[in-house]
Amino acid sequence: MGRLLFQAESVAFWLALAPLLALLPARLAYRAACWRADWTFRYWPEKRGEVLTNLQQVLGAGLSQPEAERLARDVFRVRTCEVIDLMRLRGRARSLRKLVEIRGREHLEAALTGGKGAILCTAHFGSYMGAFSLLHADGFPVTTIGRWWWNYPPDESSAVRRMWDFVYARRVLRHRQRPNIEPWPGRVQVALQAAAALRDNEVVTICSDAPPLDAERARTIEVPFLGRKAGLLPGVVSLARLTGAPVLMVFAHRSADYRHQVLEISPPVSMEGDTATAFERCVAAMDAAITAHPAEWDFWFEPGDLASLGLVPDTEPPAAKADDHVDRVSELQESPR
């Protein structure tokens, strides 16, 4: 019953409430988003407990209970604020742009003078989809490599897919140079599509903390990540080496007032050394961003994804995994992988 209530509330929020809130002055819009998050945090004990457990398992026993509670509430707030960010992408995204300070823009501009495009690498961290949209609205031709989460379950209903296309993909893709490049198993043209964009001196984005699919697991490499060894896909390094495109790390994090953000773009990451060595540099940057702003990471909501990365024990029974997509619909916000 509780889950159904939250599913209904989530759908209503995405379809009706959030678009209206986004029209309010930013101060009010983001405050209302935080109220909604606090309400969900308080009255959805199962999800709150899950987030708390995940935080404590990954960040360690050093995290006190009050600190973990505050962090978990922040996780809820950040994710709800990200919905408002997406809604503020309307038009030329000016209503979001004025809230975001972009640092390191000169690194991206310098990277593109090389004529081989640029790869922006990030984690499922902060309002990264909104950040990519802002960069596109600022004049950078951005294309994203990533899978929409609603395309994961093969038996997902067309109504659910259409809803997410309508409320999410439509808004994001308005600020993209090309359609998303979705790396599903068997889609061998994916790297070629990314290479074609880079050859046209465009910007390709990739989240390198994505949990691997079963079919991809053989290609993962073990890298230090959040105090453990995680199995991640080093595709960003392979793509950079084959195309000659520089890799820049990018992270957006929210200020204490929840409405302002800082989008930081790094200088190019060195690709010296073997694949594992170069990839470890990218992973270290993700690790540092998550450690500095833990509430911004998406995967606290996703125990299955954390287990897939090797960060928490895999305790989920197979039947629960099969039903995972049911829970996903009721999340506050999901994110492309």
Next chain:
Amino acid sequence: MEAVINDFISKELVQDASLLPLGNATSLLETGVLDSLGLLRLVVFVQERFGITVDDVDLVPEHFDSVDAICAYLRSRDGGKVGQAGGNG
């Protein structure tokens, strides 16, 4: 040309030794020799080895599905000059 391409694929991309020696007509996609990044590696090799740029419209898996298909594609470019210029290495 066939020998050069077959040699590269056999040495750099084939992970299943049972596929060797690689037939020129063997489908690289159906046998799993080529994944997404493998296909890109192959395209980069062909471009560098034969001094060509594969146009965006030609960046399709069908042109790279077998050694024969790759050679046919290369010969179809510039009236077959590609193969003559760099194919005997």
